[in-house]
Amino acid sequence: MDPLFEFPYWLGALLLLLLGWGILAALSQVRHRAGTTGRLLLRRSPVEGPNAVAGRDYAAALAVAEHRAEAIERHLIEYGDQQGRVRREYIEVPPHLEGLEPLAFGDNDDFAMSWHAAHLRWQLSHPRFLLAERVVDALVSQRRLSRSEAIGPLTVSLVPSRERGLEGFDWLALVETGESAFRESMQFPGNDAWFGLRVERERPREVRALGHCTAGSGGLDGVVGGVLCGGNSGALGMTCLHVLSNGCGSQRVPKPDSRSGAWPYDAALIHLGAECFTTEHALRHGVRVATESEHREAVTRRLRVVKSPRLDGREGYIENSYVPVATCKDGREVRGPMALIFPHYVQRFGIWFPLGRAPFSRPGQSGAWVTDCDGEVWFGMVALGAEPPREHSYALRSDFLADTFRIALSWKTLTAERME
Numbered sequence: 001m002d003p004l005f006e007f008p009y010w011l012g013a014l015l016l017l018l019l020g021w022g023i024l025a026a027l028s029q030v031r032h033r034a035g036t037t038g039r040l041l042l043r044r045s046p047v048e049g050p051n052a053v054a055g056r057d058y059a060a061a062l063a064v065a066e067h068r069a070e071a072i073e074r075h076l077i078e079y080g081d082q083q084g085r086v087r088r089e090y091i092e093v094p095p096h097l098e099g100l101e102p103l104a105f106g107d108n109d110d111f112a113m114s115w116h117a118a119h120l121r122w123q124l125s126h127p128r129f130l131l132a133e134r135v136v137d138a139l140v141s142q143r144r145l146s147r148s149e150a151i152g153p154l155t156v157s158l159v160p161s162r163e164r165g166l167e168g169f170d171w172l173a174l175v176e177t178g179e180s181a182f183r184e185s186m187q188f189p190g191n192d193a194w195f196g197l198r199v200e201r202e203r204p205r206e207v208r209a210l211g212h213c214t215a216g217s218g219g220l221d222g223v224v225g226g227v228l229c230g231g232n233s234g235a236l237g238m239t240c241l242h243v244l245s246n247g248c249g250s251q252r253v254p255k256p257d258s259r260s261g262a263w264p265y266d267a268a269l270i271h272l273g274a275e276c277f278t279t280e281h282a283l284r285h286g287v288r289v290a291t292e293s294e295h296r297e298a299v300t301r302r303l304r305v306v307k308s309p310r311l312d313g314r315e316g317y318i319e320n321s322y323v324p325v326a327t328c329k330d331g332r333e334v335r336g337p338m339a340l341i342f343p344h345y346v347q348r349f350g351i352w353f354p355l356g357r358a359p360f361s362r363p364g365q366s367g368a369w370v371t372d373c374d375g376e377v378w379f380g381m382v383a384l385g386a387e388p389p390r391e392h393s394y395a396l397r398s399d400f401l402a403d404t405f406r407i408a409l410s411w412k413t414l415t416a417e418r419m420e
Helices: 009-035 058-079 110-123 127-146 179-186 191-195 292-301 398-408
Strands: 154-160 171-176 199-202 207-209 226-229 235-239 251-253 268-270 284-289 304-308 316-327 333-343 346-348 351-353 369-372 377-386 393-397 415-419
Touching: 009 351, 058 110, 058 127, 058 191, 110 127, 110 333, 110 398, 127 154, 127 171, 127 179, 127 191, 127 316, 127 333, 179 199, 226 284, 284 398, 292 316, 292 377, 304 316, 316 393, 333 377, 333 398, 369 415, 377 398, 393 398
Parallel strands: 171 199, 284 377
Antiparallel strands: 154 171, 154 316, 207 377, 226 235, 226 415, 235 268, 251 268, 284 415, 304 369, 316 333, 333 393, 346 351, 369 377, 377 393
16 A cells, blocks of 8 residues: 555544543543532523422512511510420411421420521521522421322422523522422412412432441441530530431430431430540541531632541532432431532543542441531531432531520530541
8 A cells, every 4th residue: 555545553543542532521521410410411491380380579589588587586486485495396388288287396305496496597597598498398298298108309409590591589499309299389379479489390319318326226327527515515526316326325415215206307416425436535626617608608619628527538519508408218307407519520631530439428427527628617517418320418507506506505605626
């Protein structure tokens, strides 16, 4: 063959290299999207029809929020005690689901009363929280009235309306649940006026508890991410309630005999002397409880966050600072302000690294605290994680947890320290 027409071997190798790079970049992009958001499209279009509730204008949304705020303030006065707890559940039931009785807390449910009081006070801090919680109330009402053992997963989060090119109120409620549950909860005459903000449904992403006490049964693997100090109680370690077994001898708050209650909380304080999770002499470092403005800034800047203790060095960022409820595939529900955390990836030459599965938190890491990379600001405590292939986690927010335990223990002030 004429040398002028020979195909250069180096050019063939270069073409193969470019082809391999293109395939790897495309696969890494797909894996990155599926592992974090679970969605392959970068931009989501507004949902219409049976999977959405049309929102009202800004003034109407604020009017609905103000109505709920006034009702909550009256409830706190009527059912609150001197310690700041509340003796009866506040829940707004949509008109088409009337007949549901609010829960009344028993004598052994003092922590549930503290959790609910802190949750109600939390909602009063911003109209968008009040509106999102009204959506949750409707969904919870439907689930209780259904009396079904297989009502499926549920997650609700607030999403900026601009992400979907919508006008009106700044936020919408994104509900991840089954279509029939959504329709039964949300579709009724006058629903847009009752909810105030736009509500959309997406296919649910299954969630699991990430977490073991050596005594008794029923516990899971977990860690103590830090301690709270206040009053005369000394340092108490914090972890998720679901990691403690029914024979745990270290549990301080909530009381062990109150665990059979139906209230969906998932946090506990334990004595450190038993050394089940950590020792009294473990290295600790003081942290500051993140404020609402710091949470918003972390979302805007995609601030890097890590776990304490530094279990695996995996970094992440807070994608959403307000997820009011999440239900595991086994039906266990956690209701309280949570942050949605995605793992941090690095894109080099069009390829997302790491290539393998690398979630922000793994089973056995429930209870780990989430802080900034400098370990100075405490954002939350890891409680739940997504089922593979998704890799996001849910962390109960630190400001909410601090307020809950301050009420439960009658502390005037408290300080927080993370585990090294």
